[in-house]
Amino acid sequence: MPFIPEDDIRLLLDSLGDLPPAEKCPFLLILVGLPGTGKSTFAGRFAKQIPVVILESDALRKTLINQPVYSDSEHTRVFKAIHELMGKLLGQSV
Template sequence: MIIPEFNQSEKSIFLIPVFSYNFGVWSNNFRLSVEKTLRALALTDQTTAAPVLIVLSGLPGTGKSYLARRLTQRLPCVVVESDLVRKVISDSQPSYSSAESAYVHHVARAVMQRLLESGHHVISDATNLAEWHRELLYHLADKTNARLIIVQTIAPDHVVRERLQRRLENHDPVDLSDADWNVHESLKAELEPIRRAYLVVDTSQDLEPAICKILRAAQ
């Protein structure tokens, strides 16, 4: 397993949040967070000269992580999951504050940039609800010459509610999200239209046709 080296150009694509300590301390902590996250990821040894960035977008419980896991069975991808990044950098004690969330996304994008520049296919597994947030990922794909594939996951409300309830009752170590139905409902107001070409996947249906479509787009 080869961990990509830190590239100084990475910081050019990130909005730097303002913290109470100086930039030098922030920069060092940021670098350490990126390295720590890379060590926690399931990296593949397979690389390519034509990497793909698959951006998943959807509310909690709509099946993003499940779809990501299914895709990795057919395409050698590294999944950068925001929930994993959050728990890695907070030592499994996340605060879910706005500052922490901003930092999580900065770290995730830096990790994705390093992976793409090293020739890894990457899946961004996060809600990615706001277009301005997705635009940072579009820019990342352009910057790294990666093919961009955007996938919006959906599912009927009753299916989502059942999934989230099951998540609370039967903790799956593979499922790192803490979101419940209330979080799902509160985030609906943040869901913005996607202004690029994208695929819609209803994860309550058979996923095979959607997976085949994504794989064709990745070729």
Template sequence: MPRDLSQDVAKVEAALLPQEMASTAHPVLIVMSGLPGSGKSYLSQRLADQLSAVIIEADRVRKTLFPRPTYDAQESALVHRTCQEVMRRLLRKGVRVVFDATNLVEFQREILYSLAERCDAGLLIVRTVAPEQTVRERLEHRREAAEAASDADWRVYRRMSRRQQKISRTHLCIDTSDDIDEAVRKVMRAVRRCGRA
């Protein structure tokens, strides 16, 4: 029996969205892109705090829908469709959204570009990077942390690094091993430039 997208969306909204969300006349979709351990989630949290934005974290959505995920193509497609619908609803309400996912493949990002356009939302793409040694240490630390949403390890990082595609749109590239406060300021300046802060 096929899954009901509306039920999956309702489940995610009930489990992961805050009770109160700030809205604005100028919503923005910040699309994070980067390999596991590159600092996407930490930077996403910092940005959400600064912007009063809601984070849609693909790993948490996956674990909400699939407590024992298989990471197969069908499951991943459903997770992304659910994320897209939740984000569409939020952007239509004027909520600023940070989409925390690897977003490594351009055709998947194109769906997000179109989503922002259809919702009349600003769009900012942020690619996160970090030196491999830093990534290895982060992934090892994450593996030891029971509350981590991501199951990615070094092997997954290496496999995904071969699939990463060039971003076709103007975007920021943030090395998260550098000063994170300056990185947040850089992203905030970009949000203001697109008239959305």
């Protein structure tokens, strides 16, 4: 796995703000689909019912990269960092 700068992870984590409390049984819910199919709407409604962390790749990309160009190397950097962040959060039972 390519090296992921710890600064990238820290930037992403800081951008999330206050995290929900740790859970006894943490879970990961991944939403995928075509643009405009309601992923963000569903996630927002879900978060109103259950305190969760929502990781939106477009928002997190802009946290890491001021002017994204959506290149392959940029895509790899962003998604490797998000993957690492998910592992950290789940490791903390968030």
